[in-house]
Amino acid sequence: MRRDVFQGIADPTRRAIILLIAMQAMTPNAIAEHFKTSRQAVSKHLQILTECKLVKQEHSGREIYYQLNGAKMADIDKWLEQFKKIWETRFNQLDEVLLTMKKNKK
């Protein structure tokens, strides 16, 4: 299944997990302790987060530390950037309109 970042952050539990491991890389068990759901459920969320590259694994013996992939978080920022540009353009157009009005006035 093809996942994207926006699907990754859609679930509130997953956003909480992201926030947790943003501060410190953690194992599934350690993460699960912070929630009232089972470890397996957390593991599934981690799988989804891994699929959309929001999270990276680091193996250490039998433990697996999950850590946030900051670069992928930037994808969201990038998407938002689009709208900032659109709004800027809007304002520029508004400026032009005002300028034209001013010209026609005199």
Next chain:
Amino acid sequence: MRRDVFQGIADPTRRAIILLIAMQAMTPNAIAEHFKTSRQAVSKHLQILTECKLVKQEHSGREIYYQLNGAKMADIDKWLEQFKKIWETRFNQLDEVLLTMKKNKK
């Protein structure tokens, strides 16, 4: 049903709709023309976007113009801000570590 912004932007069609009306407010029919889905399907997406306040309506006779609520888009930006702060803190801590190492060296 309680919706949040992240659920709103989770679906690719909805993101496309958001982008469309970001440029110009549009009616459901006009929006639907840009996709291969039915008007009713688009209407459902608009309903969801309205529920999470990402979109506002403006009635004009029997037509309804949907426009983007930029303020709500900022919610996403706000959420991302958290992580930027966490990362900054991380870097500051790294600075401290390097500083401590430097001190111990001499």
Next chain:
DNA sequence: TATATGTGCAATTATTCGGTTGCGCAAATT
């Protein structure tokens, strides 16, 4: 070696999601 621990994976279930179709209603058009 036997046991405990950390993990992923498969099967199951209830719920939600995205879509279609059909309908009713109010506003425009004829």
Next chain:
DNA sequence: AATTTGCGCAACCGAATAATTGCACATATA
């Protein structure tokens, strides 16, 4: 007044989602 147009709403359907439970397997620990 009759018809067309734009819209929301409800019923329905197949697919995806989130969560639970049970299991298998590798790595520590006794």
